[in-house]
Amino acid sequence: MKFFPELIPPQCFISPNDMKVFLILDVSFGFLMARFRQSLVAAVGVTFGVAMFIALVSFMSGLNNLLDGLILNRTPHIRFYNDIKPSENQPVNLSSNFRNHENFISSIRPKDQGKEIYNSKAIIQSLKADPRVIDVAPKAMTQVFFNTGIIEISGVVNGVEMLAEEKLFKFSDYVIEGDIEGLVNSSNSIFLGKGLADKLLVGVGEVIQITSPNGQISSLKVAGIFQFGLAEIDNATSYSSLATVQKLLGKPASYITDIQIKLTDIISAPSVAKELSKVFGVDAIDIQTANSQFETGSKVRTIISYAVGITLLIVAGFGIYNILNMLIYEKMDSIAILKATGFSGNDVQWIFIFLSIIIGVSGGLAGLAFGFGLTAIIDNIPFETASLPTIKTYPIDYKIIYYVIGIVFALVTTFFAGWFPSRKASKIDPVTIIRGK
Amino acid sequence: MEKNDTIVLETKGITKSFFDPVENKVLQDVTFQIEKGSFCSIIGKSGCGKSTLLYILSTMDTDFEGELFLDGQSLRGLSNLQLANVRNEKIGFVFQFHYLLEEFTVLKNVILPGIKLGKKNKEALEHEAMDLLKIMGVDDQALKRPNQLSGGQKQRIAIARALINKPLIIMGDEPTGNLDKHNSEIVFGIFKELANEKNQTLLIVTHDEDFAKRTDRIIEMEDGRIIMPKNV
Numbered sequence: 001m002k003f004f005p006e007l008i009p010p011q012c013f014i015s016p017n018d019m020k021v022f023l024i025l026d027v028s029f030g031f032l033m034a035r036f037r038q039s040l041v042a043a044v045g046v047t048f049g050v051a052m053f054i055a056l057v058s059f060m061s062g063l064n065n066l067l068d069g070l071i072l073n074r075t076p077h078i079r080f081y082n083d084i085k086p087s088e089n090q091p092v093n094l095s096s097n098f099r100n101h102e103n104f105i106s107s108i109r110p111k112d113q114g115k116e117i118y119n120s121k122a123i124i125q126s127l128k129a130d131p132r133v134i135d136v137a138p139k140a141m142t143q144v145f146f147n148t149g150i151i152e153i154s155g156v157v158n159g160v161e162m163l164a165e166e167k168l169f170k171f172s173d174y175v176i177e178g179d180i181e182g183l184v185n186s187s188n189s190i191f192l193g194k195g196l197a198d199k200l201l202v203g204v205g206e207v208i209q210i211t212s213p214n215g216q217i218s219s220l221k222v223a224g225i226f227q228f229g230l231a232e233i234d235n236a237t238s239y240s241s242l243a244t245v246q247k248l249l250g251k252p253a254s255y256i257t258d259i260q261i262k263l264t265d266i267i268s269a270p271s272v273a274k275e276l277s278k279v280f281g282v283d284a285i286d287i288q289t290a291n292s293q294f295e296t297g298s299k300v301r302t303i304i305s306y307a308v309g310i311t312l313l314i315v316a317g318f319g320i321y322n323i324l325n326m327l328i329y330e331k332m333d334s335i336a337i338l339k340a341t342g343f344s345g346n347d348v349q350w351i352f353i354f355l356s357i358i359i360g361v362s363g364g365l366a367g368l369a370f371g372f373g374l375t376a377i378i379d380n381i382p383f384e385t386a387s388l389p390t391i392k393t394y395p396i397d398y399k400i401i402y403y404v405i406g407i408v409f410a411l412v413t414t415f416f417a418g419w420f421p422s423r424k425a426s427k428i429d430p431v432t433i434i435r436g437k
Numbered sequence: 438m439e440k441n442d443t444i445v446l447e448t449k450g451i452t453k454s455f456f457d458p459v460e461n462k463v464l465q466d467v468t469f470q471i472e473k474g475s476f477c478s479i480i481g482k483s484g485c486g487k488s489t490l491l492y493i494l495s496t497m498d499t500d501f502e503g504e505l506f507l508d509g510q511s512l513r514g515l516s517n518l519q520l521a522n523v524r525n526e527k528i529g530f531v532f533q534f535h536y537l538l539e540e541f542t543v544l545k546n547v548i549l550p551g552i553k554l555g556k557k558n559k560e561a562l563e564h565e566a567m568d569l570l571k572i573m574g575v576d577d578q579a580l581k582r583p584n585q586l587s588g589g590q591k592q593r594i595a596i597a598r599a600l601i602n603k604p605l606i607i608m609g610d611e612p613t614g615n616l617d618k619h620n621s622e623i624v625f626g627i628f629k630e631l632a633n634e635k636n637q638t639l640l641i642v643t644h645d646e647d648f649a650k651r652t653d654r655i656i657e658m659e660d661g662r663i664i665m666p667k668n669v
Contacts, residue, residue, distance in 0.1 A: 343525075
């Protein structure tokens with residue numbers, strides 16, 4: 001006489017016996033084929049969700065990179081300058097009588113210390129030796145008037161070392177006419193913003209007159225026209241060589257108002273800025289502080305695109321949930337007989353989870369392919385705008401991680417979409433079904 | 438084949454009550470034994486508790502008082518998984534409705550419990566299934582889908598499925614209830630043949646007295662009690 005305990009092996013979640021896993025898969029597949037159309041619709045739902053998620057996130061991320069690049073690529077990670085500050089030591093603070101009082105009288109106005117960074121040569125040299133710094137670009141900036149007829153347009157001339165500027169900020173990407181070689185090789189030449197050149201009615205090769213703050217009038221030859229895509233910059237800014245600006249102002253070759261640097265690690269900019277500001281005794285502003293609004297914008301756009309993408313996948317999950325619920329209702333008899341002939345609740349649950357996973361995997365994989373196709377199509381749609389001269393098509397950020405997130409999330413959603421109905425199926429009492437007939 | 442008096446199934450004082458809306462005893466102190474190879478039927482009027490008893494015996498209903506032994510082993514306290522394995526290996530079912538899976542061929546329906554048991558490979562099971570279908574006279578339908586068959590053929594396939602794991606006992610709940618006279622005869626003939634020639638134990642619930650009279654032994658129930666035979 002046999003006894004049961006030795007016949008019944010302790011079983012885990014899925015029986016270790018491969019054949020039984022195949023059996024469960026086999027039954028799942030049978031149910032799937034019985035409702036092939038609805039299963040296909042559910043899988044298409046997942047495909048749509050994954051594809052849209054990938055397209056959306058890739059496109060949004062591409063757009064974010066483009067918009068961030070618009071500002072951030074042109075912004076130094078740290079800029080050193082001399083700020084106009086009120087005197088820190090007001091006379092009232094020096095009086096011992098009022099030491100413990102809250103002092104608000106500021107009788108001494110800010111002094112004009114000039115915008116020049118003192119000892120700039122030494123600072124540049126020490127920055128260039130710093131391993132954290134990629135490169136240094138000095139700049140001498142001044143307000144000028146551009147003369148056209150009797151009207152004077154106020155604007156700015158940036159005196160730059162064009163090679164350093166090109167290396168750090170890719171200036172040539174924004175040049176729409178002329179060649180940056182023009183600034184490197186010849187003095188007394190100038191690059192005008194597109195809007196400014198339009199107002200002055202000049203083109204490349206023509207000569208303009210500008211008035212510097214000390215009243216000196218100079219003639220400069222237009223060597224090129226640039227367009228950053230931000231009207232306030234393009235309408236009032238020009239670039240010239242460092243030496244030209246120094247000459248305009250009648251200052252020596254050491255006159256520099258800004259030192260711009262890029263770091264190997266952009267994240268460290270705030271702390272490095274603080275440290276170097278102390279060391280050199282000049283003001284320093286880091287990119288994060290200067291452009292905090294851009295980061296916020298990018299973050300919000302990213303959150304929105306993920307939220308929409310994940311919502312699509314969850315909706316697809318509900319589709320699967322519905323279809324499985326319907327299927328379970330339809331297959332009550334089959335579930336009852338499977339249980340009566342020895343399938344356990346766990347087996348039945350796995351049948352429906354596999355069913356859901358089959359839908360999820362096939363739909364998800366198709367979604368990856370469609371998502372890639374969709375992004376490729378978007379990537380080829382012409383997108384020409386006056387403000388972005390170098391962009392010809394919609395930007396797409398191709399990253400494998402979006403595809404990984406898409407498929408993982410699709411699988412997780414379909415698993416849960418299958419798990420809840422499958423629990424219901426596993427709890428079906430065969431007696432109720434069979435006696436109900 | 439010689440009859441063997443080993444007891445396959447034994448109940449001791451099985452009592453079951455429903456509490457909706459008031460306590461109502463559907464089974465009271467049901468005690469009997471079934472020997473190996475016997476062809477036994479349970480009869481009684483509708484509502485006498487015979488189906489309820491069958492589902493308790495089949496291990497699908499575990500909510501009862503009393504003791505149930507199958508193959509000498511008490512089924513009290515076994516987990517649902519263990520009970521599922523007991524059903525898979527030791528019990529074959531034939532219901533009033535055939536419950537074949539429409540998604541699979543006849544052959545696949547028959548071997549499904551065998552694959553679940555996992556003791557034989559698919560080829561061996563298919564071979565045995567074909568033999569069983571031949572006994573049932575439906576071997577030519579093996580590769581068809583159940584919905585292409587007649588009610589009588591389906592019920593014979595359901596019997597083949599019940600037999601695939603060579604169960605200790607076959608339990609039937611009105612297995613001829615949905616069949617016409619001719620098909621009922623065929624099914625009864627198959628049961629009889631199984632009992633006589635293969636020494637297969639059968640326990641069939643029915644309200645068809647003609648069917649019951651021709652079995653080896655009748656257990657008659659009324660109001661949740663066994664009224665005949667009086668002392669088992």
